[in-house]
Amino acid sequence: MAYTRIYIHLVIGTKRRYPFLYYPVRHKLIAHIREKAKEKNIHIHSINGADDHLHMLIRLEPAQDIASIAQQIKGESANWINKELLTEKKFMWATGYYAGSIDGEDQVRIAGYVNSQDIRHSSPIQYFLRSAEEGKPE
Numbered sequence: 007m008a009y010t011r012i013y014i015h016l017v018i019g020t021k022r023r024y025p026f027l028y029y030p031v032r033h034k035l036i037a038h039i040r041e042k043a044k045e046k047n048i049h050i051h052s053i054n055g056a057d058d059h060l061h062m063l064i065r066l067e068p069a070q071d072i073a074s075i076a077q078q079i080k081g082e083s084a085n086w087i088n089k090e091l092l093t094e095k096k097f098m099w100a101t102g103y104y105a106g107s108i109d110g111e112d113q114v115r116i117a118g119y120v121n122s123q124d125i126r127h128s129s130p131i132q133y134f135l136r137s138a139e140e141g142k143p144e
Contacts, residue, residue: 008068013051013108015116016062016072018080021098025057029124031092035083042082048075052120061120063108072105
């Protein structure tokens with residue numbers, strides 16, 4: 007039995023960086039990607055993003071490769087978004103993606119970076135409004 011501990015920081019963006027993934031859509035999309043990834047034995051440690059891209063920290067299994075995982079996530083999620091009519095225009099991911107390997111020591115740091123993406127990319131007003139909508143104390 008093979009044992010691997012390979013973590014990848016994967017970033018996927020929307021076509022032409024169009025801001026399809028405003029908060030309510032992004033929230034639903036992240037939940038959907040987590041659910042479908044689990045069904046496909048894709049281990050997503052962390053996932054978050056902004057209006058035009060998502061960051062993920064993924065642990066690869068021995069027989070998995072980055073290109074296949076990126077394609078599975080992008081293809082299935084784009085089809086779902088369009089089927090559910092979550093965006094006004096046809097949703098599309100950009101053709102490429104970013105993937106970088108993560109040292110085991112950096113896993114916690116990168117997970118924190120991924121988890122803070124919505125805060126990093128929002129204005130203070132957007133953050134306040136979303137926090138109020140969710141009932142989070144300031």
